[in-house]
Amino acid sequence: MKIKKTKSRSKAAQEIDLTPKDNKESWVYSKTVKQHFFHPQNLVMDASKITDYDGLGMVGSPACGDVMKVWIKVNKKEDRITSMQWQTFGCGSAIGATSMLSIMVTENKGMKINDALKIKPQDITKRLDGLPMRKIHCSVLGDKALRSAINNYFLKSGQKKRLIEESKRLIDKIAKVTDSDIEEAVLDGALTLEAVQKKTKVGIGNPSVIPEVKQLIRFYREKYFN
Amino acid sequence: MPKSIYLDYAATTPTDPRVVKAMQPYWSKNFGNPSSLYRLGRVSQQAIAQSRQLVAKFLGCQPEEIIFTGGGTASINLGLKGVLIAQEKNSHLITSSIEHHAVLHTAETLHHAGHKISILPVDKNGLVQLKNLEKAIENKTVLVSIMMANNEIGTLQPIQQLGTFITKLNKQRLAKKLPRIYFHTDACQAAGALDLDVNKLHVDLLTLNGSKIYGPKGVGVLYVRRGTPIQAILDGGGQEKNLRSGTENVPGIVGLATALNLVNKNKIKENIRLIKLRDWLIKQILTKVPKTILNGHPNYRLPNNVNVSVLDIEGEALLLHLDQVGIQCSTGSACTSTTLEPSHVIRALGYPYEAAHGSMRFTLGKQTTQKDLKYLMSKLPPLVKKLRQGSPVNIQVQEITQAVQDAPRKIKILK
Numbered sequence: 001m002k003i004k005k006t007k008s009r010s011k012a013a014q015e016i017d018l019t020p021k022d023n024k025e026s027w028v029y030s031k032t033v034k035q036h037f038f039h040p041q042n043l044v045m046d047a048s049k050i051t052d053y054d055g056l057g058m059v060g061s062p063a064c065g066d067v068m069k070v071w072i073k074v075n076k077k078e079d080r081i082t083s084m085q086w087q088t089f090g091c092g093s094a095i096g097a098t099s100m101l102s103i104m105v106t107e108n109k110g111m112k113i114n115d116a117l118k119i120k121p122q123d124i125t126k127r128l129d130g131l132p133m134r135k136i137h138c139s140v141l142g143d144k145a146l147r148s149a150i151n152n153y154f155l156k157s158g159q160k161k162r163l164i165e166e167s168k169r170l171i172d173k174i175a176k177v178t179d180s181d182i183e184e185a186v187l188d189g190a191l192t193l194e195a196v197q198k199k200t201k202v203g204i205g206n207p208s209v210i211p212e213v214k215q216l217i218r219f220y221r222e223k224y225f226n
Numbered sequence: 227m228p229k230s231i232y233l234d235y236a237a238t239t240p241t242d243p244r245v246v247k248a249m250q251p252y253w254s255k256n257f258g259n260p261s262s263l264y265r266l267g268r269v270s271q272q273a274i275a276q277s278r279q280l281v282a283k284f285l286g287c288q289p290e291e292i293i294f295t296g297g298g299t300a301s302i303n304l305g306l307k308g309v310l311i312a313q314e315k316n317s318h319l320i321t322s323s324i325e326h327h328a329v330l331h332t333a334e335t336l337h338h339a340g341h342k343i344s345i346l347p348v349d350k351n352g353l354v355q356l357k358n359l360e361k362a363i364e365n366k367t368v369l370v371s372i373m374m375a376n377n378e379i380g381t382l383q384p385i386q387q388l389g390t391f392i393t394k395l396n397k398q399r400l401a402k403k404l405p406r407i408y409f410h411t412d413a414c415q416a417a418g419a420l421d422l423d424v425n426k427l428h429v430d431l432l433t434l435n436g437s438k439i440y441g442p443k444g445v446g447v448l449y450v451r452r453g454t455p456i457q458a459i460l461d462g463g464g465q466e467k468n469l470r471s472g473t474e475n476v477p478g479i480v481g482l483a484t485a486l487n488l489v490n491k492n493k494i495k496e497n498i499r500l501i502k503l504r505d506w507l508i509k510q511i512l513t514k515v516p517k518t519i520l521n522g523h524p525n526y527r528l529p530n531n532v533n534v535s536v537l538d539i540e541g542e543a544l545l546l547h548l549d550q551v552g553i554q555c556s557t558g559s560a561c562t563s564t565t566l567e568p569s570h571v572i573r574a575l576g577y578p579y580e581a582a583h584g585s586m587r588f589t590l591g592k593q594t595t596q597k598d599l600k601y602l603m604s605k606l607p608p609l610v611k612k613l614r615q616g617s618p619v620n621i622q623v624q625e626i627t628q629a630v631q632d633a634p635r636k637i638k639i640l641k
Binding site: 037038040043044047058066067068069087088090091092094095 | 538539540541542543547550615617618619
């Protein structure tokens, strides 16, 4: 009986040991992100050497903390992306997400352009085994840069009909805030009206637009964060 | 064991084994509630009284002017809210743009509660100027809160100069029947390195905590000069002169007092050692890593603080690479904050966002050696080079220095 008691006691002690067991392995992001961060695929180390490409896209600004530049090559006959190279000024998850995206669009002989245009940030996040919520916007930037490179390809190859219209809608005429500004703000972690207003000033001098802004915030929240 | 070089002493310090030893009896042996009248209670009560005396000696004040709290943030909240609540609505608080969020967010809350807030700008090195304080003072000003040393860039503020000015001004104000202005300083980062004599500094309230001085986390001090009108923000059993209700953290209080006592023993020697290491590292980074800028004042800075902006790269990426080779430091990049805003301190210096995203902080401490810093310098330049090669950005140092020069430096008013 005595032995049993000590056993259960030591078991109880184990249960309340709060030291993380996977101390060596734990990292701020998933293993997949880690792998892509330390060994980024298709990263361009010298942009001056890239002369042969079919489309070039660049989005973001250093001021926002992320800049993404993407070069693509296209198999015109099959309308497939055969190469996606990139550079980034960005954090660990931005590097990881763009590296993963470059794999996704070029694996299995390359993705059809129409399919590549359908890639959603969630698809990248899923392949990365998840990103912390406040990092979701990092996966959006790569996706946007790819779209901008594809658009550039359409333009260069004279496929005017396929050009993607940047459909921005002005929500607040006074603050000059569009729906895509609100989308950006939500992606940046502004999930309430106050937080979005802090970033965009939407509706501050124009309270009549607030109901619509609230609706958009709800829409983008569901789109990106469920 | 993988290599581990800790260069984030401004975030928190390891608890000194002597502090741990001093705390030891107050966990399971002398566990009594200090409010209890029997022997175990009296033992705890006495431990607190002795700790209070040690802290008072350190600050050059009376023991009854010391309030033990739950940490730096708790002290600041009590100091700012407690003083403002004791005044009528529409009272005026002045603070600076580079304060810790504990001060700035508390100021925002006070603003929502009906008080007026003025936020002083700083110069390109992070210094608050007396002329701006003079300009900001109004008839309804009741409290000024300026930090003694900044946690990110290490800049030391002229607290004594500001305090002397406020003391003199108060004499004139009393003659005019205007409210007295009380002066609070957040000395959390300064406590391990500077002289905190409250009378020399001319402060009425001072905050410090255990976790930055090799003491325990979760315990702090608020010095409140006798006669300062202040109200509790926690209601309860009335501990700590009714200003901080809740059963006292006896081991924490004993640990904090022990840590402060240890600071005084070796302060000057340790400061000299750290300044040497600091200046070596600054020089190394600025000469060996191209396109880097020192953030904060070159001379008026904490002995252990090095903060640089590394252009064209993002701080979190560099931080993760350094972590991979065993170096632990911090960054002002948005990516490591919860708000996705880059450091408000680096921004307040007048730096554009891009320079704030690439700011890196290395803070040294007791265990830091020249060898550690040499190891850092063997890793930093190649890692920066690698990240820059994969970066599509090319910012010139000139653009940043110009932006800093042109930055508007106005007093921000929340009313």
